[in-house]
Amino acid sequence: MRPSFFSSLSTLICSTALGLSIASSPAYAQSTVDETLQLAKGDKTSPAYLKAPKVIFFDVNETLLDLTAMRSSVGEALGGRDDLLPLWFSTMLHHSLVDSTTGRFHTFGEIGVASLLMVAEIEGIELTKEQAKTAIVTPLRSLPPHPDVRDGLQALKDKGYKLVSLTNSSNKGVYTQFKNADLLSYFDERLSVEDINLYKPDTRTYEWAIEKMGIAAEDAMLVAAHGWDIAGAKQAGWQAAFIARPGKVLYPLAIAPDTVVGGLDELVTQLPDAQ
Secondary structure: OOOOHHHHHHHHHHHHHHHHOOOOOHHHHHHHHHHHHHHHHOHHHOHHHOOOOOEEEEOOEOOOEOOHHHHHHHHHHOOOOHHHHHHHHHHHHHHHHHHHHHOOOOOHHHHHHHHHHHHHHHHOOOOOHHHHHHHHHHHHHOOOEOOOHHHHHHHHHHOOOEEEEEEOOOHHHHHHHHHHOOOHHHOOEEEEHHHOOOOOOOHHHHHHHHHHHOOOHHHEEEEEOOHHHHHHHHHOOOEEEEEOOOOOOOOOOOOOOOEEEOOHHHHHHHOOOOO
């Protein structure tokens, strides 16, 4: 059954509002990470409870790549208002879901530019389409990975896991990002929702991904730093590992993830060798 607009929108907006809106406060963001990581201390997240998946899927932006560099470019475009980065990102996610629900499709880059123009209009800031595009596209292509990412990915490869990226970004976009971040060699495949014209967390994106990999839902695991992405994967029957990046929290009304970790290094210790 196709998810209703309002139930899907609630999942996306609530988790985005809880996470992104506090990202501009480092102290609060760190306290949120500390509180979220407390979930990882219970029995449900001990290594014995994690089944070895056949494929580990990764979200890209914020999960693997650090969006901090975007703050200055977006802030500069918005007249020095770098505090508006969370509003821009949540507006972009909101309208990607609008596209999925209404049967239309624009690339994530196009939605990102349109969303930045919307935020500028709301705040009474003059901004042209070209200025918005420059503020987003250039820094997005060269985001650095989080410090734990390269070693964590290599450790998972050493354990025998197949690693696949699953992103709302375009095929060309994620290739460029991985090339610039020196991450191409870690991944067996790169999947983009561009190929099915539906955005995560629509459950059909996860169903498509496992079909592409030729596996069952219970043999898939998603690693993501977004509560809405975790919600979609769990609803689709996957295992899920939430990375509690600063300012990121889970959507409390969704199915809980199988584990909550502070970085990929922690996830490595909780997974057995691949079967």
